[in-house]
Amino acid sequence: MRIVMIGTGYVGLVSGACFADFGHQVTCVDKDKGKIDALLAGRIPIFEPGLDQLVESNVAAGRLDFTLDIAAVLPEADAVFIAVGTPSRRGDGHADLSYVYAAAEEMAPLLRDGAVVVDKSTVPVGTGDEVEAIIRRKCPDLKFSVASNPEFLREGAAIDDFKRPDRVVIGVNDEHAEKVLQEIYRPLTRNDSPLLVMSRRAAELTKYAANAFLATKISFINEIADLCEKVGADVVDVARGIGTDSRIGGRFLQPGPGYGGSCFPKDTLALLKTGQDFGAPLQIVESVVKVNDDRKKAMGQKVINALGGDVAGKTVALLGLTFKANTDDMRDSPAIDIVAALQAAGITVRGYDPEGMETSKAVISGLHYCDDSYQCMDGADAVVIVTEWDAFRALDLGRAKGLLARPLLVDLRNLYSREDVEKQGLEYVAVGR
Known part of the structure; x- marks a missing residue:
């Protein structure tokens, strides 16, 4: 599978590197030039045990790369994961979804038919509906799916949590999205890690x-x-x-x-x-x-x-x-x-x-x-x-x-x-x- 990970923060970088280690072709995209330059130079912007070696080995194998140019990689993607920040909004405590919605706006005209957009960021109930509506407004004829795949990673043990999870939760509203996510996580299901579809x-x-x-x-x-x-x-x-x-x-x-x-x-x-x-x-x-x-x-x-x-x-x-x-x-x-x-x-x-x-x-x-x-x-x-x-x-x-x-x-x-x-x-x- 060709996967694009939007965001190279904690969730995006760990998830992208682990997906690449499963054998998928992964490109991590970010707007922060400093982050991308550092990653291309082999420097990891966060501390997480084992992450530097995991990134290095998958870059060397040609399965993981990094770019600022979303337009160059998105049209070929089977799945696009949104892994941007959702900090607490000042004043009311609600999750700030501006980065999620901005990602949906930017990706819409670049998606190919059959692409699955996956919310990996932690988002409130109904966010997937709005992401789908944003893309639909910009590209009414596009055939695509929007899914939810929340992460349950503990900082300090994230790689082990990703590769040996208690469960993998996927939220889908159509069979195509379920099929694509099952294929992405197939290396885990072979080891009897429970895949919970809802x-x-x-x-x-x-x-x-x-x-x-x-x-x-x-x-x-x-x-x-x-x-x-x-x-x-x-x-x-x-x-x-x-x-x-x-x-x-x-x-x-x-x-x-x-x-x-x-x-x-x-x-x-x-x-x-x-x-x-x-x-x-x-x-x-x-x-x-x-x-x-x-x-x-x-x-x-x-x-x-x-x-x-x-x-x-x-x-x-x-x-x-x-x-x-x-x-x-x-x-x-x-x-x-x-x-x-x-x-x-x-x-x-x-x-x-x-x-x-x-x-x-x-x-x-x-x-x-x-x-x-x-x-x-x-x-x-x-x-x-x-x-x-x-x-x-x-x-x-x-x-x-x-x-x-x-x-x-x-x-x-x-x-x-x-x-x-x-x-x-x-x-x-x-x-x-």
């Missing part, structure tokens, strides 16, 4: 419903963690006790500083707006959003309380800035709110992250960046683990004690046990323990 609108809603449910699990366990601290229970035990129930499952039951990233924050807001638009308010999701916003703000106060409250002039070392490990993504990272709260209290904040320091400079001001964990801790009044990077799971706690002005570890990811930390002579503050 209506286009159901597929669009499935993506939002999945992310909202996972966000609900995170906010739920964070509230239970707060209760554990009050009643003297350990949230790790509680999470294990409920997570071993097959009806619940243990994933996304790890308490922490709140969710962030490119999906959960914007997708929960977009789902709320969809519910309002259709007269079906989603009160649980609304509570989840509020709990998470409050959570991120409360983490800064948790650190201040651990320091005793009188913190003006103190120095705190933050280990981890990105919203999760194995990515350089800073979007809605809890670190943003934590740094703001600490700085507002008069604390000097140092930071170190294995991959996210450059991206953090665009969203966090006044942060003192360090070269490694131990430089960050040297002379600080506390060290705070914000992101669950593997590099922070086996710190030399004895060395940390010797470097810190006050031997205080605030572990917002529960990476350590109290016994191990206190054995090294450090004070230990965790979440829900």
